[in-house]
Structures are given as structure tokens and as C-alpha cells.
Amino acid sequence: MFIDEISSAVAERAPLAVASADYQEPSLSLSGDSWSFSTLSPWRLLTADGTVAFSWKTRDAREAVSGLIGVEIVGVRSQGRLLTSDPALVLSDGRRLEVFSDHHTDPWVLSVPGNTFVGSPSDPACSCHDSRERVLA
Numbered sequence: 001m002f003i004d005e006i007s008s009a010v011a012e013r014a015p016l017a018v019a020s021a022d023y024q025e026p027s028l029s030l031s032g033d034s035w036s037f038s039t040l041s042p043w044r045l046l047t048a049d050g051t052v053a054f055s056w057k058t059r060d061a062r063e064a065v066s067g068l069i070g071v072e073i074v075g076v077r078s079q080g081r082l083l084t085s086d087p088a089l090v091l092s093d094g095r096r097l098e099v100f101s102d103h104h105t106d107p108w109v110l111s112v113p114g115n116t117f118v119g120s121p122s123d124p125a126c127s128c129h130d131s132r133e134r135v136l137a
Contacts, residue, residue: 002085003078005113009115015072023065038106041101048094
């Protein structure tokens with residue numbers, strides 16, 4: 001499963017400290033020492049109890065996203081039961097960043113040392129590639 005490959009790659013390198021977090025609609029970007037995540041797809045941040053804290057449509061989303069600096073990504077899991085190829089980034093404070101791929105031309109990308117994962121689950125050809133260009137579908 002696609003998310004299992006990503007989860008394993010992140011687990012080997014976790015925690016991934018967020019040193020930079022920016023939202024310039026429609027682009028969300030998070031990065032740290034030798035890793036990065038970006039998406040053009042809709043997303044939302046859930047609190048530890050599952051309440052929506054803010055999303056890509058929140059008026060002050062850019063300011064809210066900057067508040068992610070300093071947290072760590074401690075895991076990745078599937079954000080849903082039906083479309084299992086979209087990620088939920090699990091944060092060290094219990095929150096989750098969920099991504100909702102809505103069009104195959106708007107992928108999300110997660111890069112960690114040795115692996116770059118590109119997800120566009122609305123595209124039937126969704127796959128992931130590592131830095132050696134081996135397809136891990």
C-alpha cells in the first residue's frame with residue numbers, strides 16, 4: 001500500500017522537525033532539515049480530539065500555518081478509510097494534517113533522504129518514486 005511505504009520511510013527518520021511552514025494559496029509547504037512536504041490540494045489541520053482547527057479555506061490560514069513551526073512530524077497514516085492514498089501527517093502535539101487530493105494535476109510531494117513520494121490519488125496511475133527512480137506502486 002502506498003501510505004505504508006511512506007509511513008515506513010518517515011518512521012525511519014522521525015521525528016521530522018518543522019523549521020519552515022508557509023501557505024500561499026493554493027500551495028502549502030512544510031520543511032525541515034533534509035525533508036519537505038508540499039501540496040496544492042485541499043487540506044485541514046485537526047486537533048488531537050479530531051476537531052478542525054483550520055484548513056486551506058480558513059481566512060487566516062497563512063498565519064495559522066506558521067504556528068506549525070517547531071512541531072514535529074512523528075508519523076504518517078492514511079487520512080481516510082475510503083481513499084487510502086491520501087496522507088495524514090501525525091504531529092508531535094497530537095494534531096493531524098490531512099490532505100485531500102482533488103485533481104491529478106495537483107499532487108502532494110513528500111521528500112525525505114533517499115525517497116520522494118508523489119501522490120495524486122485521483123489519478124489511477126498514482127505511484128511513488130524513490131531517489132533511484134524505482135517505482136514502488
